[in-house]
Amino acid sequence: MSDAIPVNRIKGVGEKTAALFGKINVYTIDDLIRHYPRDYETYDAPVSVREAVPGKLQTIYGQITAIPNIKKVRNLSILNAVLKDSNGESIQLTFFNMPFLKKVLKPGGFYLFRGLIQQRGIHKIMEQPRMFTWDEYQKKTGRLLPRYALTKGLTNQTVQKSVAQALEYYPPEKEYLPQMILQKYPMLSHREAIYALHFPESREELLTARNRMVFEEFFSFLLVLRKNKELAAKTENHFPMYETADTVRFLEQLPFPLTKAQKKVWGELREDMGSPYAMNRLIQGDVGSGKTILAVLALLMCAANGYQGAMMAPTEVLAVQHFETISGYVKKYGIAFRPVLLTGSMTAKEKREAYAKIASGEANLIIGTHALIQEKVEYSSLALVVTDEQHRFGVRQRETLAAKGSEPHVLVMSATPIPRTLAIILYGDLKVSVIDELPANRLPIKNCVVGTSYRPKAYEFIAKEVAAGRQAYVICPMVEEGESEDLENVVDYTEKLRAALPPSVQVAYLHGKMRPSDKNRIMEEFAAKEIDVLVSTTVIEVGINVPNATVMMVENAERFGLAQLHQLRGRVGRGEFQSYCIFISTSEAKETMERLQILNHSNDGFHIASEDLKLRGPGDIFGIRQSGEFAFVLGDIYTDANILKEASDAVEQLLVSDPELTDDDSLALVNYFKEHTAVNVVDFRTI
Ligand SMILES: Nc1ncnc2c1ncn2[C@@H]1O[C@H](COP(=O)(O)OP(=O)(O)OP(=O)(O)O)[C@@H](O)[C@H]1O
Numbered sequence: 001m002s003d004a005i006p007v008n009r010i011k012g013v014g015e016k017t018a019a020l021f022g023k024i025n026v027y028t029i030d031d032l033i034r035h036y037p038r039d040y041e042t043y044d045a046p047v048s049v050r051e052a053v054p055g056k057l058q059t060i061y062g063q064i065t066a067i068p069n070i071k072k073v074r075n076l077s078i079l080n081a082v083l084k085d086s087n088g089e090s091i092q093l094t095f096f097n098m099p100f101l102k103k104v105l106k107p108g109g110f111y112l113f114r115g116l117i118q119q120r121g122i123h124k125i126m127e128q129p130r131m132f133t134w135d136e137y138q139k140k141t142g143r144l145l146p147r148y149a150l151t152k153g154l155t156n157q158t159v160q161k162s163v164a165q166a167l168e169y170y171p172p173e174k175e176y177l178p179q180m181i182l183q184k185y186p187m188l189s190h191r192e193a194i195y196a197l198h199f200p201e202s203r204e205e206l207l208t209a210r211n212r213m214v215f216e217e218f219f220s221f222l223l224v225l226r227k228n229k230e231l232a233a234k235t236e237n238h239f240p241m242y243e244t245a246d247t248v249r250f251l252e253q254l255p256f257p258l259t260k261a262q263k264k265v266w267g268e269l270r271e272d273m274g275s276p277y278a279m280n281r282l283i284q285g286d287v288g289s290g291k292t293i294l295a296v297l298a299l300l301m302c303a304a305n306g307y308q309g310a311m312m313a314p315t316e317v318l319a320v321q322h323f324e325t326i327s328g329y330v331k332k333y334g335i336a337f338r339p340v341l342l343t344g345s346m347t348a349k350e351k352r353e354a355y356a357k358i359a360s361g362e363a364n365l366i367i368g369t370h371a372l373i374q375e376k377v378e379y380s381s382l383a384l385v386v387t388d389e390q391h392r393f394g395v396r397q398r399e400t401l402a403a404k405g406s407e408p409h410v411l412v413m414s415a416t417p418i419p420r421t422l423a424i425i426l427y428g429d430l431k432v433s434v435i436d437e438l439p440a441n442r443l444p445i446k447n448c449v450v451g452t453s454y455r456p457k458a459y460e461f462i463a464k465e466v467a468a469g470r471q472a473y474v475i476c477p478m479v480e481e482g483e484s485e486d487l488e489n490v491v492d493y494t495e496k497l498r499a500a501l502p503p504s505v506q507v508a509y510l511h512g513k514m515r516p517s518d519k520n521r522i523m524e525e526f527a528a529k530e531i532d533v534l535v536s537t538t539v540i541e542v543g544i545n546v547p548n549a550t551v552m553m554v555e556n557a558e559r560f561g562l563a564q565l566h567q568l569r570g571r572v573g574r575g576e577f578q579s580y581c582i583f584i585s586t587s588e589a590k591e592t593m594e595r596l597q598i599l600n601h602s603n604d605g606f607h608i609a610s611e612d613l614k615l616r617g618p619g620d621i622f623g624i625r626q627s628g629e630f631a632f633v634l635g636d637i638y639t640d641a642n643i644l645k646e647a648s649d650a651v652e653q654l655l656v657s658d659p660e661l662t663d664d665d666s667l668a669l670v671n672y673f674k675e676h677t678a679v680n681v682v683d684f685r686t687i
Contacts, residue, residue: 004028004030005169006018006029007026007028007029007032007166009029010029010162011165013162017154017162020154021154023151024149024154029166029170032162032166034633035149035163036197036633036634037148037197037198038147038148039147040144040145040147040200041147042142043137043141043142043145044141044142045059045141046059046112048060048086048087049087049089049091050087052117052124053117054118054119054124054587055116055117055118055587057114057115057116057117058115059112059113059114060083060112060113060126061085061110061112062084062091062110062113063083063108064081064082064083064105064106064111065081065090065107066081066082066107067107068080068105076096077097077098077099078094078095079095079096079099080093080094081095081101081105083113091123091124091125091126092120092123092124092125093113093126094125094128095128095129096128111132112131112132112134113130114131114132115130144202144203145160146160146198146199163198164198167194167195167198171191172191173191174190175189175190175191176190176668176672177190178654178658178666180657180665181219181653184650184653185215187208187211188209188212190212193208193209193212193216194209194213196208197209197210210634213634214634214640215643215647217634218635218640218647219647219650219651220669220672222428222648223655223669225426226428226429226651226655233277235278235280235407236277237273237274237277237279238278238383238407238408239273239302239305239381239383239384239409241273241301241302241305241307242274242301242305243270244304244305246300246301246303246336247297247300247304249333249335250300250329250333254293256441259435259437259438259439261285261289261434261436261437262290262435264433265294265433266294268281268431268433269301269411272431273409278407278408278409280410280429280430281410281411281412281430281431281433282412282427282430283413283414283433283434283435284416284417284423284435285434285435285436286415286417286570286605287415287567287569288438288442288570290438290439291413291415291435292325292545295311295386295411298384298386298409298411299384300335300336303336303337303365305383306381307364307383307384308361308363308366308379308380308381308384309364309382309384309385310366310368310372310379311367311368312368312370312372312373312385312386312387313367314369314542314543315543316344316369316516316519316520317516317519317523317539317540318544319343319367319368320341320520321523321527321543321544321545322367323367324527325545336364337365338357338362338363338364338365339363339366339367340357340366341354341368342358342366342369342371342372342377343368343369343371344371344516345517345520346371351371351376355378358377358378358379358380359378359379366379382408384408384410384411385408385409385410386411387411387413412430416563417606417608417609418637419609419610419641422641422644425645425648426637426644442573443573443577443578443579444573444603445569445573445579445581445603446578446580446581447569447580447581447582447583447599447601448580448581448600449585449597450584450585451584451585452584452585454584455584458553458584459497459501461580461582462501462505462533462553463505465550465551466505466533470548470551470577471526471529471532471548471549471550472533472534472549472553473533473535473536473553473568473571473572474497474534474536474553474554475536475537475540475553475555476490476493476555490510490535490537493535494508494509494535497533501533505532505533506531506532506533507531507533508522508525508531508533508534508535509522509534509536510523510534510535510539510540512537512539523540523544526546538560538564540568540571547574547575547576547577548575549572550579550580551579552568552569552579552580552581553582553584554568554569554583554584555584556584556585557596558585558595558596561612562608562609562611563605563608563609563612565599566599566605566608566609569581570605573603598612609638612638
């Protein structure tokens with residue numbers, strides 16, 4: 001089987017390359033085959049200067065007009081040349097640290113240059129374009145060349161070659177879907193689809209291949225969901241619990257009353273946990289709608305009934321935040337929690353101490369990341385598991401944690417706004433509670449979508465808010481290797497921002513590559529108001545709660561999905577202060593502006609998701625992915641909603657004809673679940 005064959009069996013993949021592959025989680029040939037391209041580069045016919053569109057990667061053919069000139073700026077050598085096309089119109093080419101080109105680019109010579117077209121005032125320019133001969137270019141024209149996620153030292157070409165070889169190990173007859181499904185829903189074979197995803201002949205073929213793999217992905221996910229639902233429906237309530245004076249007193253002491261929607265959900269939770277069957281419920285509510293307090297109430301009821309509860313967060317920063325909030329409640333209100341934190345970055349000694357408290361029952365509330373599901377953790381009486389942001393976890397993790405107790409209650413929280421029809425499919429294994437109103441003390445966030453020239457004004461505004469005692473976030477995407485240099489880099493950006501703001505303003509940064517303990521420290525300092533402005537990548541996207549922050553400024557807003565931008569915006573407007581969101585877009589292209597205007601005009605996550613869906617066509621592979629909802633590799637629940645429905649119907653049909661999946665026709669599928677321990681599906685317990 002190709003699954004278990006290590007990548008170093010591939011010709012040309014030595015120990016060093018194998019180690020690099022390891023860095024991007026590719027260990028076996030199967031991993032490599034499933035390392036799908038991030039996108040595809042297309043080499044279209046060259047355009048004239050007039051036709052060139054700023055923001056697009058394009059190729060221009062023309063003549064170099066004069067000897068290029070070289071400027072020196074500190075250590076940097078900047079070479080400028082002018083390229084004139086057949087209409088006599090010119091574009092400026094700029095090269096950094098490539099002084100030798102001065103000799104290569106001959107005045108009067110004809111060349112092809114490919115690069116990102118940029119607008120500077122009335123002129124168009126290309127920075128660091130690639131140069132081609134006609135022959136070279138012709139060979140690439142019209143093809144779709146895969147571009148893979150890489151790591152330093154690993155080139156796209158190496159990945160391409162290795163994938164091509166890996167595919168040779170892939171048996172042609174490989175198929176997972178039962179014949180009865182393939183007959184009903186004609187599609188490419190599994191192998192054809194995999195091949196075409198890496199090396200498509202055309203855009204049409206790529207789309208067909210992608211849709212086939214999306215179907216497979218949804219189909220297996222939904223089948224598992226259905227099976228789990230059957231199991232859950234039969235799970236007895238081993239931990240019946242009832243309201244005690246603790247939650248009532250806690251609610252009386254809180255500085256705010258619950259909203260009507262929160263009260264209703266609290267009622268549903270109490271009913272579930274006292275019912276004859278174990279709770280399996282999802283709380284869905286827009287960003288900032290107050291889901292956390294409901295989880296805290298459920299956990300408090302659990303503790304007051306003498307059991308243990310666990311709260312699993314998608315990131316360490318968030319786990320620490322929950323721990324701090326709850327420890328604060330214990331101090332302030334004297335409630336019955338004995339909380340303990342368990343995260344990956346704790347020292348071995350700290351972890352041992354935590355394990356001991358969990359095993360003895362000394363801790364009755366355990367808060368952490370996926371460290372909570374590691375083998376070493378033994379619970380004494382785990383009765384309730386809360387997972388925050390369900391989509392950040394594979395179903396498997398949730399189940400593993402559940403398996404550590406003897407079938408505890410499960411409560412899942414999500415801020416993903418999805419239409420009801422999709423929710424029924426995707427949360428098929430859960431009962432759903434909805435929080436459909438925000439706390440009454442909130443003022444609607446004021447938004448603006450602007451170009452980069454607005455930056456100085458935005459900085460001034462941030463300085464003003466800070467002077468008034470508030471705080472701000474500035475989001476800029478990380479520079480990924482091979483991506484345009486134009487993206488703002490967090491560290492450099494922070495320097496620039498420091499220089500632009502008054503010296504008294506404390507600016508710090510946060511990004512995904514920092515050590516978890518450093519991230520935690522920065523977040524704690526921000527929460528304690530020792531930092532005024534936090535420059536960050538999207539690591540702060542979910543769950544962060546600092547109600548004193550009132551400004552969210554997002555650089556390169558055009559690069560994010562709307563749902564993700566809405567999540568980011570949700571970090572402000574969480575308290576009584578008027579909050580503001582500034583979306584800066586480097587592209588003023590019509591579609592981009594139209595998309596961002598949706599956010600400008602609405603603060604309602606549900607409305608935004610559905611408007612976004614209208615703008616983007618189904619199966620838009622090149623479109624911006626939404627954030628990692630449901631952790632599907634290829635599928636997007638919004639744009640692939642049709643495939644999702646089809647896959648859901650197909651699952652029904654299969655289960656009608658073969659409910660226990662014991663027919664020969666289902667064998668490949670059953671094996672698939674056994675083989676693929678790492679994919680986002682569980683090998684459900686009946687198999
Ligand atoms: N009924 C209420 N009235 C006033 N404030 C509330 C109410 N419920 C919760 N809050 C406060 O609102 C803020 C946001 O709540 P919470 O963190 O629970 O939101 P959330 O739904 O988890 O949001 P997100 O999805 O963004 O993480 C918190 O500071 C919380 O204390």
